[in-house]
Amino acid sequence: MSIVITLSNLKKNYGNHEVLKGVDLSIEKGEIFGILGINGAGKTTLLECIEGFRHYHSGNIKIAGNIGIQLQSASLPSYMRVDEAIQLFSKWKNKNLDPSLFTALNITEINKKLYYQLSAGQKRKLHLALALIGDPDILILDEPTTELDVEAKQALHQEIKKLSQKGTTILLSSHDMAEVESLCTRIAILNQGKIIFVGTTEQLAKKVNKKYSIKIIDENEEKEYFTSDIIDTLSTILEQYKLKNKPILDIKINRGTLEDHFIELSKEVRS
């Protein structure tokens, strides 16, 4: 796998406020890479440095390929129509927007609307569509699904997965842990200016040593067991029930969510 984004010891201050305190990161081609962190952790700053919108004070950023960008907040002239914006960006990039995206993101419905008439979610959809014109090698999305309705969110998730399968690298920030868990191949957690974790969500679960919970419900009671080895523990429990010839009514397994693990790790770092 080839590395398409490399950050080495990246530092960025706003006045005396050190927001990025030496960030190192490598992102591979075709990854869907999520940047997580609490409000103000520096995710947007990091993405904007990579996009070239922010000056950084020291360190190095290497990018292999062209970038499509959907900013957290962006604006177009109030009286520009949606189809005019798409034509304008298509001309700039000398490529048209893939028609399947019009349908997937429901752009056709808002084609003739003026920019100022769009709802917040519709604006976000338009900016996403504009980022995708020109078939970028790397797509950077800052909180892409905030304000999107469920249908548009699902459409975007499918689109992101398709793009990654054909080799586009996607770098996104999000507060939606369920979204990150289902989409991202790897994540990085930004905390107090440093990356405190890089890896898969499973690796994060291991790092915080989160134990699985197994709840067994039988006719008389509900019992909960905690384990890090689900197969061994579950087999032993089932064996015992079989030996006692006791019927089980329900089994619930909870491996913890990304949100639980994120909170756990943030607590560990603070203490």
Ligand SMILES: Nc1ncnc2c1ncn2[C@@H]1O[C@H](COP(=O)(O)OP(=O)(O)OP(=O)(O)O)[C@@H](O)[C@H]1O
């Ligand atoms: N232009 C700026 N001038 C001064 N301080 C800034 C500027 N932009 C951001 N900051 C500060 O830098 C820190 C990081 O902000 P940033 O927007 O990068 O965080 P974030 O992780 O994207 O937050 P959120 O999740 O709330 O979007 C915050 O404390 C913010 O107040």
